[in-house]
Amino acid sequence: MARVGVFICHCGTNISGAVDVARVVEAAQKMPMVVIASDNKYTCSEPGQASIRQAIVSNKLNRVVIAACSPRMHEPTFRKAVSAAGLNPYLLEIANIREQCSWVHSHDREKATAKAIELVKMAVAKVIRHEPLYPREVPVTKRALVIGGGITGIQAALDIANAGHEVVLLEQEPSIGGRMAQLDKTFPTLDCSACILTPKMVDVANHPKIRLLTYAEIKEVRGFVGNFKVEITQKARKVDYSKCTGCGTCWQKCPEKTPSEFDLGLGKRPSIYIPFAQAVPTKPVIDTDSCRYIKYRQWLAAGEQGKKPPECRICEKICPTGSIAWDQEPQTITEEFGAIVVATGFQVYDHRHYEEYGGGAYPDVISGMQLERLMNASGPTGGEIVRPSDGTHPKTVAFVCCVGSRDQAKGRTYCSKVCCMYTAKHAIMLKEHDPDVQCYIFYIDVRTGGKDYEEFYLRTLDDAGAIYIKGRPSKIYRDGKKMIVLGEDALMGRPIELAADLVVLATGMEPRTGADKLAQKLNISYNTYHFLVEAHPKLRPVETQTDGIFVAGACVGPRDIPESVAQGSAAAAKVAGLFSSDTLVTDPITSVVNRERCTGCLLCVAICPYKAIDCETTRDTRVVAVVNESLCKGCGLCVGACRPKAIDLRGFTSQQILEEVNSLWS
Amino acid sequence: MIETARYAYYPGCCSKASAKEYTATTRLVCKALGIELEESPDWICCGASSAHSIDRILGIALPAHELLYAGRMKLDLVASCALCFSRLKIAAAELKDDDVRKRVGEVLGQEIPGNPDYRVMHILQVLEKHLDRIHLEKPLKGLSVACYYGCLLGRPKEVAFDDAENPQVMDRVVAALGGEPVEWGFKAECCGGSHVFTRPDIVSKLSHRLLYQAKQAGADCLAVVCPVCHSNLDAMQKSIGKEYKEEVDLPAFYITQLVGLAAGLPPRKLMFEKLFVDPMRLLRAKGLA
Amino acid sequence: MISAQNTIRPRPHTTYRSFVEAHIRQSIAQCYQCGKCTAGCPVAYTMELTPRRVIRALQLGLENELENSSTMWICLSCLTCSARCPREINIAGVMEALRLATIGKKPTPDQKKFRLFHDLFIMSFQFSGRAYELGLGMAYNVMSGQFLNMASIIPGMLRRGKLAFLPHKSRGSETQHIFQRLEGQNKAMNQAEAGTK
Known part of the structure; x- marks a missing residue:
């Protein structure tokens, strides 16, 4: 026999301001199986909880209903309170009479009270x-x-x-370092980017607990928090890393040259290469798209059609350790993990989408990242800032902010956050490189939220003498040797035509190509731009809706370096917290399959957003669905989809829901 | 034997006077390519840039008159003038609105059927569609052509058939003719349009910019698809040159003249003598005349 | 009362603005004043109120300034502004709406010649069905006082047979009927509107 206690909360005046709590108590006392009904000013407070505990004991309650705020708010609190009084915490039901009643019906006390009574009735x-x-x-x-x-x-x-935990660090490119490795200096301190990054890269390489897997990609992810099984594709490097010492002879002698991805096409690299001098690991890979011998082999395999490529093999001939492995193929590695941190970062928006700015056709219209490579002492020009078209030193440089940012017409409505600051840095650096340079910066708004950022921006005015022009340019075209930028000086309200030697587009950040595919494999959410979605934008910024998978850095949204580092550390803290116990407790509100009723249609398998349902064969050789309770989130989609009604959701069984609905008619 | 393609054809008001050569060569080239053009005997002005500035419904009703003709004929409607094309296609889009359709129907004195699907094409699209029919008698080898599309083929995007900033259709047609389309950044910048009456200074400035940029890009000539643009770039060229104190001398062909030339149609039928900037010296230099 | 003429007193909700917004089926509030419209407008250099400032004036309800400007008539309807607007506002449509809003009102001296041109253009086909370039040009030159307008090309046009001496007529007199029926419709709508008020 059920003995139900009902506890109704005033929530200060949040509930009692719109609901006549006394009448709800009175009505609840008359509901079936209700032994006691009482109210409390703040049920979630310690005295409030104590009164529930007391009532459970003194009235021998075996069911509890709390009519208060949303269960999302205090269900865990009240479960603990019920549990402390010796009751199973799942014998509690919460009637949400705040968010779903008093707050939305504050204008009509009579109806709000009636609704609160019905919500309590359903909960009972x-x-x-x-x-x-x-x-x-x-x-x-x-x-x-x-x-x-x-x-x-x-x-x-x-x-x-x-x-103290083992880590596998996976990187799809031949070296770790990411975008920061491409930067020359960092704002607002003008630290040399490589000088602060490369020691960390070396730390990673030397750390006894870290295993580096470069030139590798995620193939498949299965399992659940604490127990992930991940298949990783190790791409073919065509170099045997167990033999290679990274001596560098091969990449110095390789005769084939192809545009360098690292230098964004401004320089060239050989076919066997490390992306940059401080790469980690300092061992090369062979780029199969440009390598002469690989092309030769493809030509042979295709039946010797077309022109015969040279049968080069120089790297193989000169390698002192015999590390070149032409027959190396991609390999699949399977590893087990308890937690995954996704930090896939960003790529620079491709300004070829801006046809009005030349669509990438003008060599002297470059991206901010390309300017970084031009400024960098180890860049393609050895740090000489020259025009890509003719190698001359630019004297008038125009910057255009918000390229690929704040532009709905280009499908990028968000602010990329870093461009105002890196453009300020570029203006300061250009002036330092060459005092004769005059910078003009076209902007919509200058955004400098960050420690010491505003002061840094002011240096572009005080020290570098940059001229800021408020207005987004509409067109860039060539006139002789000059690039003409058509803009508006919105402060004067007049059109402006600027003849520049070099135009730098402050291109925004976007997620790496393929971030969406990776998110699908990991079963985490992403937004329309393919930025990954955090569990809560403010309070759970590095967690995801999938337990055990964390996100950090610019794959979540535009971030600068300090924020990215902080998020990396935050995700690490979450992982360490997860690893602090040997076992995990899983929520028992999960689906359960009635194997006798299941017809094996497996619609539930397809519909489950958490990949929590699998199939198995029974002894009498029937195929039936089976729920992995560790993965199931209790969303109930499978219950709705199940045609023979073989699936039920614990804590929200079909019978319970029906009783709720029926109570409204009784 | 190639199959005959049939279209309803809207010549536009300039066809009878300032753009005689455009209409004539359009017909000539289409005939040579086995494309039949059906002209409505009672076509009326599309309203150009004036009607829609004076009265919204008038700006739709005038072109709708022609759309209804094409609808009755069950043919796609082709315009050679870019401005007519734009007005026709915008009207076709506006007619999807029930209220507009009702009002326009009243004004035209006939009911316009619901869910109309009026297909409007520009002559460039027709030429590209039937490119394979062009038998190259005289490839435009060595002729650098700056293709000038004007404002209205790539804008607004609801009616555009090409990119707003860097359209390509005409470049593909010129390339197919053996010519060399030049890369330039002013394919779709405005020439000043009908301001030639009210603010000729604007036309001079804008058209000069176009001519100068085309020349700088290394073009021998322009290819044009709109009578208004053509008159600004060709007829006005000399006075623009005077105003800016520089000799431009950049022949401006209608695209249909170039197609006709490459297809080996007799030069006197291509009406080069109607052009203000004499193209014969250029054509002779390139061995095309 | 002393009033500083330069001081803006915002009136963000005007029927004038509503008329414009209804015409473009968009809200002017979307504009974040980046200036790309003005930057790309081929005629902004000769406007006293540039496209961005037109939108701003609409946002603030500066109706008089808009009505007295000739920006909407200088506008070439080339649609560059609309095509490049990062907020995808149909700015050229705004200009069209502002032109329509001036119809029936007395033009300012600067607006006069543009209105004259459009009126004459329409007259040139209202009766014959098809626009008549020579007649339009001559009438415009005489009535605007710009007698020598395009004089340099007229002999060349004549020599090349590019000007017809007489208007070309469409078969039937359809346009006349269109204008009559349109007038009737507009009258009926105005009466209906007056009736509801």
């Missing part, structure tokens, strides 16, 4: 059908996977490893 009807539920424990594999070897991933990997 439901709680009578509650069964005790018991959480399960699963073991935790204390080993983390960090995806992305940029500054965020590096920071996360180091912090997790320093907390």
Whole structure:
């Protein structure tokens, strides 16, 4: 026999301001199986909880209904309180009479009270059908996977490893370092980017708890928090890393030259290459798209059609350790992890989408990242800032902010956050490189939120004498040797035509190509731009809706370096917290399959957003669905989809829901 | 034997006077390519840039008159003038609105069927569609052509058939003719349009910019698809040159003249003598005349 | 009362603005004043109120300034502004709406010649059905006082047979009927509107 206690909260005046609580108490006392109904000013306060505990004991209650705020707010609190009085915490039901009643019906006390009574009535009807539920424990594999070897991933990997756990750091490019490795200086301190990054890269390479997997990609992810099983594709480097010493003879002698990705096409690299001098690992890969011998082999395989490519093989001939491995193929590695940190970062928006700015056709219209490479002493020009078209030193330089940012017409409505600051840095650096340079900066708004950022921006005015022009340019075209920027000086309200030697487009940040595909494999959400979605934008910034998978850095949204590093560390702290116990407790509110009723249509398998349902064959050789309770989030989609009604959701069974609905008619 | 393609054809008001050569060569080239053009005997002005500035419904009703003709004929409607094309296609889009359709129907004195699907094409699209029919008698080898599209083929995007900033259709046609389309940044910048009456200074400035940029890009000539643009760039060229104190001398062909030339149609039928800037010296230099 | 003429007193909700917004089926509030419209406008250099400032004036309700400007008539309807607007506002449509809003009102001296041109253009086909370039040009030159307008090309046009001496007529007199029926419709709508008020 159920003995139900009902506790109604005033929530200060949040509820009692719109709902006549006394009448709700009175009505609740008359509901079936209700032994006691009382109210409280703040039920969530310690005295409020104590009164519930007391009532449970003194009235021998075995079911509890709390009519208060949303269960999202205090359900865990009240479960603990019920549990402390010796009751199974799942014998509790919450009637949300705040968000779903008093707040939305504040204008009509009469109807709000009536609705509150009905919500309580439903909760009572439901709680009578509650069964005790018991959480399960699963073991935790204390080993983390960090995806992305940029500054965020590096920071996360180091912090997790320093907390004493094994880490695999996975990077799709031949070296770790990410975008930060391409930068010349960093704002607002003008630290040399490489000088502060490369020591961390070396730390990663030397850390006994970190294993580097470069030139590798995620193939498939299965499992759940504490127990992920990840298949990784190691791309073919065509170099045997167990033999290679990184002596560098091969990449110095390779005769083939192809545009360097690292230098954004401004310089060239050989076919066997490390992306940049301080690369980690300092061992090369062979780019199969440009390598002469690989092309020769393809030509042979295709039946010797067309022109015969040279049969080069110079690297192989000169390698002192015999490391060149032409027959090396991609390999699949399977690893187990307890947690995954996604730090895949960003790429620079491709300004070829701006046809009005030349669509990438003008060599002297470059991106901010290209300017970084031109300014860098180890860049393609050895740090000489010259026009890509003719190698002359530009004297008038125009900057255009918000290219690929704040532009709905280009499908990029968001602010990329870093461009105002890096453009300020560029103006200061250009003036330092050459005092004769005059910079003009076209902007819509200058945004400098960040420690010492505004002061840094002011230096572009005080020290570098840059002229800021408010107005987004509409067109860039060539006139002789000059590039003409058509803009508006919105402060004067007049059109402006600027003849520049070099135009730098402050292109925004966008997620790496393929971030969406990776998110699908990991079963985490992404937004329309393919930025990954955090569990809560303010309070859970590095968690995702999938337990055990964390996100950090610019793959979540535009971030600068300090924020990315902080997020890397934050994700590491979350991982360390997860790894602090040997087992995990899982929520018992999960689906359960009635194997006798299941017809094996497996619609539930397809519909489950958490990949929590699998199939198995029974002894009488029928195929039936089976729920992995560790993965199930209790969303109930499968219950709705199940045609033979073989699936039910614990804590929200079909019978419980029906009782709730029926109570409204009784 | 190639199959005959049939279109309803809207010549536009300039066809009878300032753009005689455009209409004539359009017909000539289409005939040579086995494309039949059906002209409505009672076509009326599309309203150009005036009607829609004076009265919204008038700006739709005038072109709608022609759309209804094409609809009755069950043919796609082709215009050679870029401005007519734009007005026709915008009207076709506006007629999807029930209220507009009702009002326009009243004004035209006939009911316009619901869910109309009036397909409007520009002659460039027709030429590109039937490119394979052009038999190259005289490829435009060595002729650098700056293709000038004007404002209205790539804008607004609801009616555009090419990129707003860097359209390509005409470049593809010129390339197919053996000519060399030049890369330049002013394919779709305005020439000043009908301001030639009210603010000729604007036309001088804008058209000069176009001519100068085309020349700088290394063009021998311009290819044009709109009578208004053509008159600004060709007829006005000399006075623009005087105003800016520089000799421009950049022949401006209608695209249909170039197609006709490459297809080996007799030069006297291509009406080069109607052009203000004499193209014969250029054509002779390139061995095309 | 002393009033500083330069001081703006915002009136963000005007029927004038509503008329414009209804015409473009968009809200002017979307504009964040980046200036790309003005930057790319081929005639902004000769406007006293540039496209961005037109939108701003609409946002603030500066109706008089808009009505007295000739920006909307200088506008070439080339649609560059609309095509490049990062907020995808149909600015050329705004100009069209502002032109329509001036119809029936007395033109300012600067607006006069533009209005004259459009009126004459329409007259040139209202009766014959098709626009008549020579007649339009001559009438415009005489009535605007710009007698020598395009004089340099007229002999060349004549020599090349590019000017017809007489208007070309469409078969039937359809345009006349269109204008009559339109007038009737507009009258009926105005009466209906007056009736509801």
